[in-house]
Amino acid sequence: MEAIATNRKAFAEYEILEKYEAGLALRGSEVKSLRQGNANLRDSFAILRGSEIFLLNCHISPYAQAGPLNHEPTRSRKVLLHRDQIRRLIGKITQKGLTLVPLRLYFNARNLVKVELALAKGKTHADRRDDIRKRDVKREIARAVKRRNR
Numbered sequence: 001m002e003a004i005a006t007n008r009k010a011f012a013e014y015e016i017l018e019k020y021e022a023g024l025a026l027r028g029s030e031v032k033s034l035r036q037g038n039a040n041l042r043d044s045f046a047i048l049r050g051s052e053i054f055l056l057n058c059h060i061s062p063y064a065q066a067g068p069l070n071h072e073p074t075r076s077r078k079v080l081l082h083r084d085q086i087r088r089l090i091g092k093i094t095q096k097g098l099t100l101v102p103l104r105l106y107f108n109a110r111n112l113v114k115v116e117l118a119l120a121k122g123k124t125h126a127d128r129r130d131d132i133r134k135r136d137v138k139r140e141i142a143r144a145v146k147r148r149n150r
Contacts, residue, residue, distance in 0.1 A: 004034050004105040004113075007041035014101055014120035015127070020089075022115050023080035024055065024105075029066035030077075034113055036063075039105050046079060046100035046117055048093055053079040053086060055102060055115065079115065089119065097121050 010016075026034075033039070038061035046055050054076045062070045081089070092098055103116045123131075 001106050005039035005041045006104040010101045016118045018119040020117045025078040027071045029063040029071050030060050033063040
């Protein structure tokens with residue numbers, strides 16, 4: 001499963017608690033544009049409207065050959081999840097500080113467009129500093145092991 005678009009910024013800004021695979025309600029020109037790899041998940045997020053979940057700010061570039069029947073690049077798109085998953089998410093989203101963030105868009109084995117949503121909690125400035133500190137320590141350990149193995 002090759003990713004069409006990834007949201008690398010989400011891993012830096014959020015602590016990922018749970019991941020969900022969901023479908024998207026798309027138009028034909030959007031699918032054709034995704035096959036060319038024209039998507040951007042930066043600054044996109046999912047919200048709850050009634051008992052449905054929608055993906056906002058996901059940019060899918062217009063398909064050149066669609067002509068006047070093209071789609072709007074940043075329109076809101078319905079996320080397709082099972083009813084019990086939506087109910088579970090509604091309970092968790094209403095908790096303080098939790099949000100739904102898309103991590104990646106991809107085609108699955110059956111050639112359907114899927115989005116990987118994550119239930120996430122925003123990181124504080126101190127959390128980000130701790131992550132940087134841990135990354136630096138791992139890098140130093142890897143260097144020391146490499147030097148020792150020479």
